[in-house]
Structures are given as C-alpha cells and as structure tokens.
Amino acid sequence: MTVRETRRLTGVGAVTLLAAGVGVVFGRQPALLLVGALGIAYAAYARAGGAPTPSLAIEREVSDANPEPGDEVEVTVRVTNAGDSTLPDLRLVDGVPPALAVTDGSPRHGTALRPGATARFAYAVSAVRGEHAWEPMQVVARNASGSEERVVEAACETALRCLPELTPTADLPLRGLTARYAGQLSTDVAGAGLQFHSTRDYRRGDPRNRIDWNRRARTGELATLEFHEERAATVVLVIDAREEAYLAPAADAANAVERSVGAANRIFTALLGGGDRVGIAALGPTECWLPPGAGNEHRARARRLLATHPALSPTPPDGAFFPSIRLRRLRRRLPSDAQVLFLSPVADDYAASAARRLDAHGHRVTVVTPDPTAGGAPGRRLARIERRNRLSELRRAGIRVVDWGDAPLAIEIDRAARRWSR
Amino acid sequence: MSDDEPATRAGEVSDDASPVEIDRSPAVVSSALALLAGTVGLAATAFGSAAALAPGTLGIAAVAVGVIRGSRRALLVGSGALFGGVLLAGASGAGPEPLFVGTLGAVLAWDVGENGIGIGEQLGRAAETARAELVHAAAGLLVGAFATVVGYGAYVAAAGGQPIAALVFLLFGVVALVSALRP
Known part of the structure; x- marks a missing residue:
C-alpha cells in the first residue's frame, strides 16, 4: 500500500494573493479582495482529509470457466465498499491474466462509492489455451479534492481453464525408424x-x-x-518453447509456440490413432516431459499437458535456458528407436543445430516449423531470408522440413509429403 | 519496435493484457464540464467588464487544447488566462458577482479538466468513469459555491464599513494558516 500526494491544487493559494495584490494596487477594489476567499477555500479543500483506506469486497464472475479456445468469455466484476467511509474517487484496474486479450469493454473502472454501495462493470476476454488466474486488482482511492491518493491491491481468486479438444489432422508421413510393435508404418x-x-x-x-x-x-x-x-513408430514431439520462439508476424497474431502446441495437439492425436506410441517434450527453461505411450489415459494426460503445462504457456518464460544441458537431458530420455518431430519456428541457429544434433544421434528428425516472419521492413525481410536459409540447410542435411505458413497444417503436410516421396 | 527484430514479440503485453493500445486521452465528461465551467465563468466576467474578453477567449482556447490533447500545461495556461481576465475586470471596477463566478469558472475549469486528464491516463477512455468524474466536479463546485456564499455574505454585511487593509491582512493570515496546516 502506498500513499502519495498528487500535488494537485498546491498553487491555488496564488489566486488569493494575486486577487488581493491586484485589488490593492489598482485602486482598492474590495470585490477583488473578496474573490481571494475562493482561493483560500480551495487550498483548505485540498488539505482537508487524506486519502481514505478502501476496504472492498470484490466478486468476479466469468460466464464460462471452461471455455474452448477462441471463445469470448464475459467477465463481470462487482466491487462493494465494505468500509465505513465514503470513497469519493475510486479507480479500479482489474488484474486480467497476461495471456488473455480484452476484446470488448474495459477492465478499468472509475466510480465513487458510499459505504455499502456496489459498482459493477463487465468486459469480455478471448480465451486461449491454458490455466489462467486473475491477478489482484489495482485500486487507487483518492480523497474528494484528489490531493492525495492511496494505491492498494485487492485480491479475488478467479481462474479460467481452457483445454482444447484433441483433434486429429492429416496423417504425417513418418520416417523409416520403427519400434518392435505392430502398427501402420510400412518397413x-x-x-x-x-x-x-x-x-x-x-x-x-x-x-x-x-x-x-x-x-x-x-x-x-x-x-x-x-x-x-508394418510396424509402429515411437515418436516424441519436441516443442521449442524457448523465449526466442515466442514470435509472431503481427502483434495480434498467434505466436509460434502457440501454433506449435496447436500442431502438436493434432499430430499427437493422428499418430496415437494410427497405433504409434507418442511422447511430448518441451525445449525451454521449464522441464516438460511426457514419455511415449498409448491408450486413453495417455491421451487424457497429453491433452492436459498441452493445455496447461507452464513450459508451454502462451506467454514467454522468465527463467534462464541452458541449451546444452537441456538438450543432453532430452537426448538421454529419448528411447533409442524414437523419431523426433521438432516443432520450432527455427528463428535462430540454435533451433537448427538442435535438430541436426538429434538427427546425428540416430533419431530421425522431422521439423514442423510455423513461419513467424513478416514482410515489410528490410530487417524483417532479412530475418525471413535467414530462416529460409536455415531450413534449406536442414533439408540438405537430410532432415524433413514442413514449412508451415498461413495454410492449414494438413495442406502443408500434404504438400511436403509429395515432395518427400518424389 | 526496431526494424531488425524478426517479428513482433507476441505475449509481451501491458498490465491489462490487451495487445491493442489503450486510448489514454482525457475523459469525456470532465473535458466537457471543464469547458463549460470556463465558458460560464468568461461570460460572467465579460458581463462585468468587457476588458476580460480578450484574455478570457484565449484562455478558453487554451483550456480546449489542454483537455483535448491531454496537456496539463495548456490547461494551466488557459485557466490562468481566464483568471487574468477576472483580475482585469476587477481592476477596471467590476462588481463582486461577476468576479466570483468568473474565478469559480477558472478554478473549476482547471480542477475538473486536470481530473479528467488524470482519469484518462490511469483508466483510459474505454473505461466507464462518469460517476467518479461527476462526483469530483460536484464536490469542487460545492466548495466553490460555499466559499462564494460566505465571501459574498461578508461583502454585503460589511459593505463599505470595514477598512480594506484589515480585510487584506485577514486574507493573508488565513492563507498563512492554511499553508501551515498539515492534515
């Protein structure tokens, strides 16, 4: 809780002095002298009473606590003055979870509340994958003149849980490295x-x-x-979730990690449906590993992990990333016969070298890479060309690459698969 | 964003999680009320003495610029010019009634306008803020009206009887006292 003076109305006493001065100098005008009383009144007003300490009861209601991704969720907030003093100037900024974008209305509100009175405001957020908890509401309470304000936080626990359905995509042609189990991959x-x-x-x-x-x-x-x-393959979906992968072509577009997770979701379901054993790993500061498996329980676990695991959150991670340690740990965990599906924007050299290193260790690597580059300024065009060069180097090294632009993933996979079989 | 970044970093967003910029221009109700207060004050002062018209009109223009562009400096200059008009009118012998209304208008134009700019900065124009703005404006008006009634009452009661110097010293004393008060 902080109290600060806003320094409003500090100079209002000048009204009195000026009026009195002019009134005396220009021929003793009593009317002008009296006008100075206004200045005194406002100076006293500014000093009368400090900012009140708000005691608020907050209720927050979401229209749907388990929405589908992209759904609009209506959020209604009720703030009640539970204290004994009137709050003449109350400014509220709701703590919307960082990953959720406000699509309608405003999570901010300004009001005045008598004791017991309630203010209500509503806004809409667009749901994205993951578990989102509301942060404490920022409350700024001023006294009537606004000369002093008190900033406090008021908490009200609200959570939104958004688990996308697992939806299969077109079959991804796997490479000829298989496990001992019967499956669909012709060997x-x-x-x-x-x-x-x-x-x-x-x-x-x-x-x-x-x-x-x-x-x-x-x-x-x-x-x-x-x-x-025909045998089954063991596939591990490795999602690039480093801070460097949180890239999007525009401020309101989905970032590459978000698209990677969406692709992982569909590929996972398609592969699992085809009898393959599928696991999930993230290459990022936070540990994330789901060993390859099959069955309904495995599917449910994967759905939960893809939706809510902190390593795959829609906003960039904070922690430090140690590239070689993470990669070594991942390699130790990969079953020796596992293929790797690497989902990464390949926006830096590290991603490309990670793919090549995994390939060199005997895991057949396929790179599915959502394209985060945009045209326009020369710097952006350069980044786009650099990324293309990295991809063609990967292809020259014998690694399959699906460059995923704006088209649906199934179409891109189909296009890439036709090139591979030629 | 610099040009050599490969693409926009999505997900790095401000505290209200909206990737869209918040419109932080001054709140509408306060801006309109500030202009209204300034205009009424100028009309009253001009009624007392036409000398106030020139600085007063400039003042209204500056207040308008201040509340539209969110500039505290322009607002202060405008309110100052309005009050300058009141002083001119007073120096050329206007009665107390136009001077009180004119001063009240100038002070309210600044007080309400500045509050609107502050609300715009803290909450943005998309937020619902009318209640807070109206309460603030009403409180400011109430204080001014009270002071006007007291001051005008004193003027009527003491019409011509008291020496001006005594009044001046009284005012100085009250200003000093108020400045020394710490809440």
Missing part, C-alpha cells in the same frame, strides 16, 4: 503385411495363407510370400 522388413515384398523358399511352419499357391500349381514347388511388415 523394409519382410514378414506379414499387406504390400508385396518378395518370395522365398517354403520353410516348415510357414502359415498356409502365405503359401504362393499359384506357383505351387504351375511348378509344384512350395514358396512363401513375404510382405512389407
């Missing part, structure tokens, strides 16, 4: 499957439905058909 290993691979001599114990009966009819020899075996 070069011969065995049971759908796509023809080769034939070989019959061995005792081969299943009867894989015997090449045509050849048996033609030549009388027994042979066995081999198919491309």
